[in-house]
Structures are given as structure tokens and as C-alpha cells.
Amino acid sequence: MxxxxxxxxxxxxxxxxxxxxxxxxxxxxxxxxxxxxxxxxxxxxxxxxxxxxxxxxxxxxxxxxxxxxxxxxxxxxxxxxxxxxxxxxxxxxxxxxxxxxxxxxxxxxxxxxxxxxxxxxxxxxxxxxxxxxxxETWQGVAALERILIAWNGSGEAADAVKAALPLLQRASKVRVLDGERAGLPGLAPPALSLRAWLARQGVTVEWEHFDDSPNTGKALLDEARAMDAHLLVMGAWGRSRLSELVLGGATRYVLDHTHLPLLMAH
CATH class of the missing domain: 3.40.50.620 (HUPs)
Incomplete structure (x- = not known):
């Protein structure tokens, strides 16, 4: 249980x-x-x-x-x-x-x-x-059946997805926005195989490439509105905490402006 x-x-x-x-x-x-x-x-x-x-x-x-x-x-x-x-x-x-x-x-x-x-x-x-x-101002669907995942390959994002797995397995629609950046060949660790992992867990997903930008936070919330998502799953402060807090970033923007529930991990 x-x-x-x-x-x-x-x-x-x-x-x-x-x-x-x-x-x-x-x-x-x-x-x-x-x-x-x-x-x-x-x-x-x-x-x-x-x-x-x-x-x-x-x-x-x-x-x-x-x-x-x-x-x-x-x-x-x-x-x-x-x-x-x-x-x-x-x-x-x-x-x-x-x-x-x-x-x-x-x-x-x-x-x-x-x-x-x-x-x-x-x-x-x-x-x-x-x-x-x-x-606090939320008024929506409590069942959380339509889920958007913001994926950047970070440990924080992976922890958020693992926590959300029971919800993902019961969702009517799961969409992944893949914004992971390729590392230096031979130096960076290999990318996490999220798509294969979700398939092994019985989760069917729609997979899309997502370009990172200075307006990533706003773009994520726009995508959530476009698909009428009930939940956004993402890592928190995948970059330097200081740079996110002082200079701004996707985490900070989403926390300040979200209209839907968020499942976050750090």
C-alpha cells in the first residue's frame, strides 16, 4: 500500500x-x-x-x-x-x-x-x-488523468517521474516534452532511457522534442494549457539553485505562475 x-x-x-x-x-x-x-x-x-x-x-x-x-x-x-x-x-x-x-x-x-x-x-x-x-486558487479535475512530463534528463526530473509512476499508470494521457541536452561524447554519462523505462512500467506516452530557452517556464505552462493537462511533473532546480533563485529559471517561473497542480522533486 x-x-x-x-x-x-x-x-x-x-x-x-x-x-x-x-x-x-x-x-x-x-x-x-x-x-x-x-x-x-x-x-x-x-x-x-x-x-x-x-x-x-x-x-x-x-x-x-x-x-x-x-x-x-x-x-x-x-x-x-x-x-x-x-x-x-x-x-x-x-x-x-x-x-x-x-x-x-x-x-x-x-x-x-x-x-x-x-x-x-x-x-x-x-x-x-x-x-x-x-x-490555492486551483479549480480543476482532481483525478489528474492528463499528465505532462517536463524531461531534461536530470536526477531531479527522474525522481519526480518515479514518484508520479502510480498516477502515470492510471492516466488517460501522458505526454513527455524531451528537452534533454546531449553531453560531450566519451565524457558525459549516457542519457537515461526514460521512454523504455516507462514502456516497461506499462505507461503509453506521446513523446515530443522540446527546445530549452530563456522562457522555458512559460513555454511549459503554455504546453500544459494546450493539452488541458491536469498535472505537470518536473524536477525542481535542475540547474544551480543560486542561478535559478537569483537569475530566474523554469522552476521559479512555474512555481510563481502555475494554474495546475505540480509534482516536483529536488
Whole structure:
């Protein structure tokens, strides 16, 4: 049985990550853990009332265990409710490592926030399991049946595809955009045989060459719209993290502008 974790920020039935996460768990026959993190940040520990506030938040979160079990029953899945107090990013990263992937909301970008310092980016940097990121404004098909893979031959892209395999095996359409660049003959390692690997897993794909460009992120989202994709699978920060965060790149653009769920790995 597969294990999925839903990072529950909003304890509401119709929160996008809860809808997509539960529908995905039902589709895959997975065990699903609803995890709520009571975040502890060092600055608040200097406040005399901090511990009391955290205690209150933790008790309120624990009281939602019945709501979670009712949600599991509605979707016909097995699951549990877990509340953890501590540092948000390390908890999200470590707790997710035995899961196939973790489902979480992708917040609407705050233009005033520092680039690369949001919790999702930091958790991916912190070696979390692959993440299924659902935009907070998402309204779409929860079954994730039409899947677009952005392939560049990187380890990050391979990890994302492996995490997505149970979804790929049940998809009605899978399309691969192959943007892998050839390495130097005799020096670079051989390319990964993704097409043959997917065929061995029983996944039928449409395969297309994809040219990398300064506007790769926008081009990927345009391709996703053109095929009415329900999910985009890709590696995160396949190039230098610093160059992506400072100069921009496909990962940064897609995270900032996506209209559909993303399954990313770093």
C-alpha cells in the first residue's frame, strides 16, 4: 500500500490540497496521513505568552481528528490524523521521506516576499519527498488523468517521474516534452532511457522534442494549457539553485505562475 501525506494548512473539506490529495489517495488505494504542523519559530519563544498560544493551537488542531476520519470515510480511504509541533520546514522534510509524495497547498506568490525563502521552497531544498503542489486558487479535475512530463534528463526530473509512476499508470494521457541536452561524447554519462523505462512500467506516452530557452517556464505552462493537462511533473532546480533563485529559471517561473497542480522533486 502506498503512503501519501497531506500537509493540512486549512482544515476544510474543499481546500484544494485536501480535495486533490484525497481524490489521489482514493484513486491509488493509498493510506493517507493528514499532518498539521504547529509551527514554532525562534523569535516567538522570547514572548512570555508563546507557549500558551502554541498549546491552544495544538489542542485545537488535535480536535480535528474526527473531521479527518470522516473525510477519509467519504473518499473510501484508510488514514490517520497527526499533529506535530516544531520547526516547520525540517518537520515537513523529514516526516515526508517514507511517503510516495506529500500533497500541499502552493500559496499565491507574495511579490514582497524574498525569493526562495518560502516554506515550500525551503522544504524542497531540505530534501523532502517529492511534492504534489496544488495552487490555492486551483479549480480543476482532481483525478489528474492528463499528465505532462517536463524531461531534461536530470536526477531531479527522474525522481519526480518515479514518484508520479502510480498516477502515470492510471492516466488517460501522458505526454513527455524531451528537452534533454546531449553531453560531450566519451565524457558525459549516457542519457537515461526514460521512454523504455516507462514502456516497461506499462505507461503509453506521446513523446515530443522540446527546445530549452530563456522562457522555458512559460513555454511549459503554455504546453500544459494546450493539452488541458491536469498535472505537470518536473524536477525542481535542475540547474544551480543560486542561478535559478537569483537569475530566474523554469522552476521559479512555474512555481510563481502555475494554474495546475505540480509534482516536483529536488
Amino acid at each position: 502506498l503512503d501519501l501525506i497531506i500537509n493540512v494548512e486549512r482544515m476544510e473539506d474543499d481546500a484544494p490540497s485536501n480535495v486533490v490529495g484525497m481524490a489521489t489517495a482514493s484513486r491509488l488505494g493509498a493510506f493517507v496521513t493528514g499532518m498539521h504542523v504547529v509551527a514554532v519559530y525562534p523569535p516567538i519563544m522570547t514572548m512570555p505568552e508563546a507557549m500558551a498560544l502554541l498549546d491552544t493551537e495544538e489542542r485545537a488542531a488535535q480536535a480535528h481528528g474526527g473531521w479527518w476520519q470522516a473525510l477519509c470515510e467519504r473518499y473510501g480511504v484508510q488514514g490517520e490524523w497527526e499533529v506535530i509541533r516544531g520547526s516547520y520546514v525540517p518537520i515537513l522534510a523529514k516526516r515526508s521521506r517514507l511517503a510516495q509524495f506529500i500533497v500541499t497547498d502552493l500559496p499565491v506568490k507574495n511579490p514582497d516576499s524574498p525569493i526562495g525563502f518560502d516554506n515550500i521552497t525551503r522544504a524542497l531544498f531540505g530534501d523532502a519527498a517529492p511534492m504534489l503542489l496544488v495552487p
